[in-house]
Amino acid sequence: MVEEKATYCRICEPLCGMVATVEDGRLLQLRPDSDHPLSQGFACPKGIAFEQIHNDPDRVLHPLKRRSDGSFARVSWEDAMADIVTRLRAIHDAHGPQAIGWYWGNPGAFSASHTLWLAAFMTLLGSSHLFTAGSQDVNSRFVASQLLYGGPLVVPIPDLARVDLLVVLGANPLVSHGSVLTSPRIKESLHGIVGRGGRVVVVDPRRTETARAFEWLPITPDGDAWLLLSLLNVLFAEGLADEGALTQQASGADALRSLAAPFAPEEAESHSGIPAAQVRELARTLAATPRAALYGRTGTCLGRHSTLVSFLVDAVNLAAGNLDREGGAMFGTLGVPGERFVLQLAPKLVPVGYDNRRNRLGNFPEVLGSEPASLMAKEIATPGPDQIKALFVSAGNPVLSVPNGDELEAALPQLDLCVSLDLYVNETNAHADYVLPATTMYERADFPLPFQTYLTTPFRQATEAVVPPAGEAREEWETIDVLMRALARRSRGLGALQLVRRGLRAIGKRLEPQLLLDLVVRLAEGGDRLGLKPGGLTLKRLNEQHPHGKVLHPNLRAGALPRVVLHRDRRVALDHPAMAEEVADLRARAAAEAPGGGEFPLRLIGMRELRSENSWMHNAPLLLRGGRRQRARMHPTDAAALGLEEGATVRLATRHGAIELPVTLTDDLKQGVVAVPHGWGHKGTGGWRKANAAARGGGVNVNLLMSSEPEDLERLAGMAVLNGVPVRAEAVARPAEAIVQEASA
Secondary structure, eight states: OEEEEEEEOOSSTTOOEEEEEEETTEEEEEEEOTTOTTTTTOOOHHHHHHHHHHTOTTSOOSOEEEOTTSOEEEOOHHHHHHHHHHHHHHHHHHHOGGGEEEEEOGGGGGOHHHHHHHHHHHHHHTOOOEEEGGGGTTHHHHHHHHHHHSSTTOOOEEOTTTOSEEEEESOOHHHHOOSSOBOSSHHHHHHHHHHTTOEEEEEESBOOHHHHHSEEEEOOTTOHHHHHHHHHHHHHHTTOSOHHHHHHHEEOHHHHHHHHTTOOHHHHHHHHOSOHHHHHHHHHHHHHOSSEEEEEOHHHHSSTTHHHHHHHHHHHHHHTTOBTSTTSEEOOOOOOTTHHHHHHHHHHHSSOSEEEEEOTTTOOEEETTBBOGGGHHHHHHSOSTTOOOEEEEESOOHHHHSSSHHHHHHHGGGOSEEEEEESSOOTTGGGOSEEEEBOOGGGSOBOOGGGGGGBSSOEEOOBOOSSOOSTTOBOHHHHHHHHHHHTGGGOHHHHHHHHHHHHHHHTTOOOOHHHHHHHHHHHSTTBOGGGTSTTOBOHHHHHHHOTTOEESOSSOOSOOHHHHOOSTTSSEEOOOHHHHHHHHHHHHHHHHOOTTOSSOOEEEEEEOOTTOOTTSOTTOGGGSTTTOOOOEEEOHHHHHHHTOOTTEEEEEEOSSOEEEEEEEEOTTBOTTEEEEESSOOOOSOSSOHHHHHHHHHTOOOGGGGSOOOGGGSOTTTOOOOOSSEEEEEEEEEEEOOOSSOOOOO
């Protein structure tokens, strides 16, 4: 029987509504859900193509054990887990909980059950060796929020429906569809700003797809801090700052004035690359526009001073009078009773805080319970107390996503145990002892818990699994649950969890993700408050009565700041010695590393592609159509100076590595900038054949150019520095090879 089931996509943050066509338990097709209140029939190519991932013949559907020759053989779940548990217990007994590490990749954040169970396991186990994609993506944003608001997950988002001037820094929402900003149909929202007489200004070294559609303000890579400090300088020096907002909403405004005082636009121009007159015009317009907001994302989070940049984005919003205001940068809330108290209590129970402990290599603070993934290889290879002996990897491929992936690949064989939970055999888990088959998003029930406060329209949607797991695939939380039970007698925290399980069993309940997610839905705004509001939402009602989701309010509401700020005085904290140190370091580095000269005269930036999602969607034929090629982008003037023509091979070298790939010439780049898409470089060692064809064609891992040394990481959040990297380009005297051949259907 053919059925159509409403659900939603969990590839990226818009969470677009989808309709799954199912026949006898098999997923046949995915199409956008025209009845979804927010996405209204929109979905990107990746969402539509996901059926090919789900039904991919290369997908891992049974547990695999690696043989001595490196190949894999099918084994039973019982045999795999028995061996894993035996070896894990022995490692724990010999070396303690710190010998156990876990890396989870970006897709893991889109599974609430995965997130909850992994956080609980590592916290209760007592291991600090948790690594995530956040240190290559967003952790600096969270650290800035910790400093400003007292909690890392308190992040303002632009009120797209009402803003009249939106300044976008280091983000390309027409391709990313929004990040730490959940807003389906974001393209229409941005055009709506212009349609009502407003402006969208995109600050980026590249004329991105978003910049092409609106106003482009080219900036020198990693020059964002200079721009933001000069905007603050103008706001304060010209008396344009909103003194009422600074007094009422913040403490430490004088410290912010002092930070910005030396950064007149004329002084900052040579470092930001933006003419002083344009900076002054932008600052004055921000102050004069009643509804304006700055929004920064990945490009602002991956530079040398990324925590400072995220801090300054919010500082400019506040100083211009646009924080917690309609049409400005606003705060989403869950609306649970005593939400501020819950936010204060949460870091004491689960790893959602900052700097509760430091790692052994580099003395970096933990961020949301995690350590810098750039140091994972060294944590495996460096002898001593707390050395990692067992590593689990779920929903991730860090060999292609962390800096210097070759170092990690060399370290993996040194482990006593390596286990992966994934859809494919990839470049990382090709070295694992076991690869355990995970479910896809459509084989599990879900509720998008991590994104509830980043919705521009307060909204609730949940989904049941639309098809049963294929083969022997299991949800990640189920495997983690087995590990929790296996180590319960060796861990006080996990032992206490067993007592909770027994207590729940006594009242006929089972400790599982749906129980916790139902509690969140019921206690949050719109919920039934555990029966106190009859007719309110429960997880069951959300699934059964609102399969396309339910809008709670058309817009975010102002006045949330006192409820979400966790500092004792309930005001934004602007005075931090760490920020003053970062500004001092910014000036010192600028004097020592002026762009445009030296051994590495160009600056390298990354870029996202519409039909790629990091490294894991290169096996879908629909996304590889048209002879896709991974190419470096260069400005024609830079290329001409090197004798490079369209399609020629360019060698890019940094202090840390070198790669070769074809080049394409475009004036969509600021001169002196090279852009290379990330996520490529499949080595042919995994089991995904079309992705491996990309490797045979010459796709390269741009992160081989990046440093994994502790002294080269951003020091407040342990972020990998992936943008603004000094690079040298050279012509290679041979024709470039095609990267990806046209995929067969």
